[in-house]
Amino acid sequence: MADTVGKTITCKAAVAWEAGKDLSIEDIEVAPPQAHEVRIQIYYTGVCHTDAYTLSGKDPEGAFPIVLGHEGAGIVESVGEGVTNVKPGDTVVALYTPECKECKFCKSGKTNLCGKIRATQGKGVMPDGTSRFKARGKDLLHFMGTSTFSQYTVVADISVVAVQPDAPMDRTCLLGCGITTGYGAATITANVEEGSNVAIFGAGCVGLSVIQGAIKNKAGKIIVVDVNPTKEEWAKKFGATDFVNPTKLEGGQTIVDKLIEMTDGGCDYTFDCTGNVTVMRAALEACHKGWGQSIIIGVAAAGQEISTRPFQLVTGRVWKGCAFGGVKGRSQMKGLVSDYLDGKLKVDEFITHRETLPQINTAFEQMKAGDCIRCVVDMKNL
Ligand SMILES: NC(=O)C1=CN([C@@H]2O[C@H](COP(=O)(O)OP(=O)(O)OC[C@H]3O[C@@H](n4cnc5c(N)ncnc54)[C@H](OP(=O)(O)O)[C@@H]3O)[C@@H](O)[C@H]2O)C=CC1
Ligand SMILES: N[C@@H](CCC(=O)N[C@@H](CSC=O)C(=O)NCC(=O)O)C(=O)O
């Protein structure tokens, strides 16, 4: 048993004191886990665009000071009373979409959106309404129920899953969000049918993962649409059949017209992986009349709304969306890790940058530069 059990741990964390400012590396106090809570030593975390979105102040739920981060892997340090699903020493991935297996949502079989702790998670506190983090004498908020930008974090037991101990944590951390989201969106939410034509808007970590899912489901055309020309090479590397840069279309052709032309009437499935509401509209309108489905994955800023002519839906196009790809973390994460270990799911290929915790602001800058798919931050070896 670790000699830290039952005690407050002082460790390093990146704290977001206010919106729009760099993260600050602080000594923070992490209280022991209470009943049905788990304290995890985070070894590695990815940095996702959603972290940057909340830090920017554009997230309607964003509040400060907060410990961001939600793409993390680590080892369980200790557990609170009543925890049965993980134990100290387990290798785990944090789950920002929890799975309690007993709420109305979990029992419905229709969604992965567990409702058990969503209200407190959205307020940045643990299920009992309090925080486990303190720095400079102030309570810090938790983020997405995970807060992986801390060397130690506390999560609800339903927000963590044990995975294979031999799975490298500097890779499996990325299954905590981006890769799982895109892959699940294609294989679970859309459940792309064999031979169907797919268009993916935005070839970041999420969009490239949609390609992987479309290939798994034996899609026909896999067309990637991105304004960044360097993404063509990335899209082809992951198996896209076509790449279109919407800013380079000739004769005033719109991206919607181009995709309709390329697919004999429209795509069977489209995916927004940009968070841009104008793109979301184009993604819907590029769908085939009668059955085309458009899946919104991108997260849009506060105040943004989507619009289209209702006629688009009257004539059979379907607009839907998903969080975490529709994946049920506690039930399905181990399967994804197995696929990775068996060489059936690409993960290593997404890592373009690596940093250590003190350099985490550099990771945010890299993300904005456009040549970064994912930066993995080493939380242990500073
Ligand atoms: N629903 C969910 O559960 C999740 C949602 N997300 C969200 O998904 C989105 C994608 O994340 P991620 O892959 O990490 O993001 P990235 O920024 O890495 O990828 C987005 C890509 O879209 C490109 N792009 C920007 N504008 C357009 C446009 N108008 N048309 C076509 N392409 C465009 C970007 O180009 P450039 O490089 O030039 O900017 C970039 O290549 C984000 O909004 C993120 O917050 C992420 C994880 C989970
Ligand atoms: N807080 C925002 C919405 C942010 C959001 O949509 N988050 C996604 C995950 S994005 C991961 O990188 C999500 O899980 N949504 C479902 C949920 O229950 O939060 C807002 O208020 O608009």
Ligand SMILES: [Zn+2]
């Ligand atoms: Zn994310």
Ligand SMILES: [Zn+2]
């Ligand atoms: Zn539930």
